[in-house]
Every structure is written in C-alpha cells, then in structure tokens.
Amino acid sequence: MDPALAQIGKYRIERELGRGAMGVVYLAFDPVVERRVAIKTIRVDDSSAAGLADFLRREAKSVGRFEHPNIVTLHDAGDTGELFYIVMQLIDGQTLYEKMTQQRWFKLAEVVDIFQQVLAGLGYAHQRGVIHRDIKPANIMITSEGVVKLTDFGLAKFIGSGATASGSIVGTPSYMSPEQILGQTLDPRSDLFSVGCTLYEVITGEKAFPGQSATTVMYKILHENPSPPTSLFHGIDPALEKVVLKTLAKDPDAGFQNSKDLATALAGCLTKSAMATAGNEEQTISLPVEPQPAVVSRSETGASAVAPPRKKLSGRSMAVIASALLVVILISVFLAVERAISQRQSVALPAKKTVESPPERHPEAPVSRPKVPARADTPVEAQSRSAAPAQTKARPVLPSPAPAVKSDVKRPAAGQPAASPQQVITEPEDFHSLVMRGDMSFQQNHYATALATYQKAYQMKPGDSSVRRKLAVVLTMLGRPEEAQKYR
Numbered sequence: 001m002d003p004a005l006a007q008i009g010k011y012r013i014e015r016e017l018g019r020g021a022m023g024v025v026y027l028a029f030d031p032v033v034e035r036r037v038a039i040k041t042i043r044v045d046d047s048s049a050a051g052l053a054d055f056l057r058r059e060a061k062s063v064g065r066f067e068h069p070n071i072v073t074l075h076d077a078g079d080t081g082e083l084f085y086i087v088m089q090l091i092d093g094q095t096l097y098e099k100m101t102q103q104r105w106f107k108l109a110e111v112v113d114i115f116q117q118v119l120a121g122l123g124y125a126h127q128r129g130v131i132h133r134d135i136k137p138a139n140i141m142i143t144s145e146g147v148v149k150l151t152d153f154g155l156a157k158f159i160g161s162g163a164t165a166s167g168s169i170v171g172t173p174s175y176m177s178p179e180q181i182l183g184q185t186l187d188p189r190s191d192l193f194s195v196g197c198t199l200y201e202v203i204t205g206e207k208a209f210p211g212q213s214a215t216t217v218m219y220k221i222l223h224e225n226p227s228p229p230t231s232l233f234h235g236i237d238p239a240l241e242k243v244v245l246k247t248l249a250k251d252p253d254a255g256f257q258n259s260k261d262l263a264t265a266l267a268g269c270l271t272k273s274a275m276a277t278a279g280n281e282e283q284t285i286s287l288p289v290e291p292q293p294a295v296v297s298r299s300e301t302g303a304s305a306v307a308p309p310r311k312k313l314s315g316r317s318m319a320v321i322a323s324a325l326l327v328v329i330l331i332s333v334f335l336a337v338e339r340a341i342s343q344r345q346s347v348a349l350p351a352k353k354t355v356e357s358p359p360e361r362h363p364e365a366p367v368s369r370p371k372v373p374a375r376a377d378t379p380v381e382a383q384s385r386s387a388a389p390a391q392t393k394a395r396p397v398l399p400s401p402a403p404a405v406k407s408d409v410k411r412p413a414a415g416q417p418a419a420s421p422q423q424v425i426t427e428p429e430d431f432h433s434l435v436m437r438g439d440m441s442f443q444q445n446h447y448a449t450a451l452a453t454y455q456k457a458y459q460m461k462p463g464d465s466s467v468r469r470k471l472a473v474v475l476t477m478l479g480r481p482e483e484a485q486k487y488r
Contacts, residue, residue, distance in 0.1 A: 008039055008085055009078050037075060041085040053084050059153045060086045062130045070121030072149045092144050097137035106202055108237055112270045115199055116263050117148035123259035126188040135194035136175045173214040174207050178250055181218045182472055182488060183481065189252040192262055196247030203240065204232045208248060215477060216443055222469060239269040431460045435467065447478050
C-alpha cells in the first residue's frame with residue numbers, strides 16, 4: 001500500500017486487499033454511511049495504464065445500474081485526477097477458485113446451487129444487454145452465507161456492439177468461447193461456454209482444455225473436444241456430464257441458448273439423481289440379524305433412552321439361513337474328502353526323478369552375458385530396449401540368407417570415388433497432410449510456417465470451413481487482424 005494514500009474522495013483507506021492487472025483494490029471506510037467498502041483503483045496519469053482505466057470505466061457503466069443479489073453491488077465511482085476508482089460492496093467470503101483449492105470434490109446439490117446462482121446473475125445482465133466476457137472461478141465470489149456474486153465486469157461489452165475494434169483477443173484463454181477467440185461478434189451464448197468451462201473444472205478438478213501455452217489452449221478450444229468428465233472421475237453423475245458437454249459445444253447453435261435453459265437442465269440433473277437415490281434405497285436389501293434384547297442407556301442429563309428391540313426373523317428368513325449353512329457344511333466335507341484322497345495318492349506313488357537336459361543352443365547364437373544396469377542418463381527409450389526380458393527360452397530359428405539379387409547399379413571406374421547413395425524424401429502435399437503439418441507448426445508456435453502450410457491446403461479446397469478458421473486464428477496470432485477478417 002502506498003503510505004501517502006490515506007484517503008480517496010470521502011473514503012478512508014484502511015489497507016490493501018490485493019493487486020492485479022486491473023489495478024489495486026483497497027479496504028476503505030465510508031464515514032457517511034458508516035460501512036466498509038472495497039475500492040478498485042487504476043492510475044490515469046500513467047500512459048501505459050490508459051487502456052486499463054477504460055476497462056474500469058466500462059465496469060462502472062455496466063454494473064452501476066444493476067441491482068441483483070447475484071451481482072456485486074457498485075456504490076460509487078469517481079476520478080481524482082490521478083486515480084479512477086469504483087466503490088463496491090465488500091464481500092465476506094471467498095472466490096470459487098479459492099474454494100476449489102480447499103475443497104477437492106463437490107456434491108451434486110452444491111454444484112447445482114452455485115451455478116444456478118451464477119446463471120441467475122448472468123441472465124439478469126444478458127436481459128439488460130451486457131455480456132460479461134470473463135466468467136471464470138476467480139470472478140465468482142461466494143459469501144459466508146452461500147450467496148454467489150459475479151464480480152469483475154471490466155471486460156463486459158454491450159450486446160450488438162460488434163467485435164473488438166483493434167481485432168485483439170479479450171478474455172482469459174482457458175475460459176474463452178470459440179467465437180471469442182476468433183474475434184467474432186458475441187452474444188450471451190459466449191458467456192454460457194465460459195460457464196461450461198468453469199463447471200467442467202469444478203466437477204473434475206481439471207481444465208476442459210489444458211495446455212502449457214495460451215496458443216495451445218485456444219487451438220484445443222477451436223479444434224478438440226474435452227475428455228468426458230466420467231473418464232477423469234467415475235463418480236460424476238452421467239446426466240451432469242451430458243449437460244456439461246452440451247455447454248461446451250463448438251457451434252453455439254448446438255449448445256444451450258440462454259441461461260434459463262442451462263439452469264433448468266442443471267435442476268433436472270438434481271431431480272434425476274434424487275429419484276435414482278430413492279430407487280436404490282427401495283431396492284436395498286438388509287441382511288437378517290439375530291434378535292437382541294432392548295438396550296438401556298443413560299444420557300449425561302440422567303434421562304434414560306430405550307432402544308427398541310430388533311424385529312424377529314420370519315420363517316422364510318430362517319429357512320434361507322438354514323439352507324445357506326447346509327451348503328457351507330457340504331462344501332467343507334467335500335473339500336476335506338478330496339484333500340485326504342490326494343494325500344493318500346501322493347504317499348502311494350512316489351514322484352519320478354526327471355533330469356532336465358540343457359537347452360539346445362543355435363550354432364550361431366551369441367553367448368549370453370550378464371545384464372549391465374542402465375545408466376541414469378540413458379534415454380528412456382534406450383533403457384526400455386536394454387531392459388526388456390526375453391519372453392521365450394529357445395532362440396528362434398534364424399532365417400536363411402536371401403538369394404543374391406543382380407544389381408543394375410554401375411560400379412565406378414578404377415581411380416574414381418564411389419558415389420554416395422542419396423535418398424530424396426518428399427513430404428506429401430495432399431490436403432490432409434498439409435492441414436496436419438500446419439496444426440503441428442501452430443502448436444509449436446511456428447505461426448509463419450503454419451500460415452504458409454494452411455494457405456497451400458486452402459488453395460486445394462477453398463470451400464473448407466475448418467481451414468478458413470485456422471487461417472483466421474493464425475493471422476490473428478501474427479498481428480494481422482485485417483487479413484484474418486477475410487477468412488471469418
């Protein structure tokens with residue numbers, strides 16, 4: 001915290017709450033209303049932070065007119081000449097990201113409750129023409145009472161306002177929708193894709209599209225499907241998995257069309273799970289037990305608590321138990337007789353001594369030598385080859401030498417050096433091979449090579465939509481958004 005910063009406007013600064021790319025957040029006190037608030041600030045006198053200040057002003061405009069229990073409340077905003085700030089509701093709780101680090105697994109009812117509140121807040125914003133564009137666990141707050149609050153509308157955009165003017169990609173890569181990566185005009189369904197990425201991470205503990213770099217993550221979002229949640233954790237409800245995978249559909253028309261539809265589908269998962277649980281309880285069979293007399297215990301207060309005696313077994317249950325015991329006795333007798341017979345036979349017939357002859361050795365087989373342990377710095381592949389044990393005792397018969405084949409290659413004249421044979425390897429130039437080579441270059445961040453390869457493939461099939469998307473992405477990554485627009 002800046003020691004010189006003791007007050008912003010009428011608000012007295014108490015301490016710093018955190019720092020990030022969007023500025024500094026302080027805990028402050030409002031002396032007029034007598035309440036603690038959170039103040040998010042960004043310096044406007046720094047030319048490098050001018051763009052970030054615009055994000056903060058956008059958040060003030062988009063959230064300032066919201067009044068919803070699942071969206072953080074914005075109390076005030078102002079400009080001191082050096083700082084632009086917004087005053088927000090101080091939330092006593094933690095982010096969903098923090099909760100995920102502390103709580104490894106979530107119950108289905110808890111997951112449905114959290115995301116129904118998220119969707120309620122999003123639906124409210126969408127109805128008022130605002131897209132969040134940065135839904136992720138760090139921007140979802142959960143109060144100590146379990147109330148969910150959407151925060152950080154700094155990247156929010158009004159519906160129908162078009163794509164980003166500069167053609168740049170805005171958002172957090174792991175939670176961005178395909179149309180967001182491509183810089184296309186967004187609608188509320190983009191936020192639902194981000195909700196799906198967050199939901200996937202909550203129920204599996206893994207990101208839907210993992211990757212070591214932003215480009216790898218964005219490539220997977222555009223071209224690869226996520227692993228089914230049940231393949232990562234078998235305890236996930238199948239109905240919930242179906243909802244998650246539909247939310248992560250590449251085509252917006254194939255996913256959920258609004259927040260209400262997704263919330264209804266999540267509620268349906270909870271209903272199906274409750275019905276299945278009830279059905280399992282009805283089908284549960286309790287094993288019969290011996291009747292016990294009533295047990296009398298005395299509590300700490302001195303009052304006695306009498307446990308009722310257990311129910312007596314019915315005649316049918318007794319018959320089942322008797323039959324089971326009889327089967328066990330018969331099996332035991334049979335095994336004892338078999339054991340006695342086998343022992344008698346082993347005494348009567350002594351085992352014959354057998355002399356093992358040494359295995360035949362092929363005349364050309366090399367003499368076996370003791371194994372030498374692999375060195376620590378030996379490549380894994382080399383170690384695996386040297387350490388592979390022989391599967392058969394006998395050495396396989398060596399193939400007979402192949403007959404000599406007459407060669408048409410002319411021998412060099414005396415005194416002339418022999419020409420070294422060279423093999424010219426030409427890479428395939430068919431459409432699918434070019435696309436595959438372009439994908440490999442893109443994943444290795446070789447964007448220029450990927451662009452040239454995609455362009456060759458596009459010349460073969462100008463109408464292929466997947467190649468058009470790839471060209472748009474790689475041109476965007478190369479900082480050429482104007483050219484990328486031609487392929488969108």
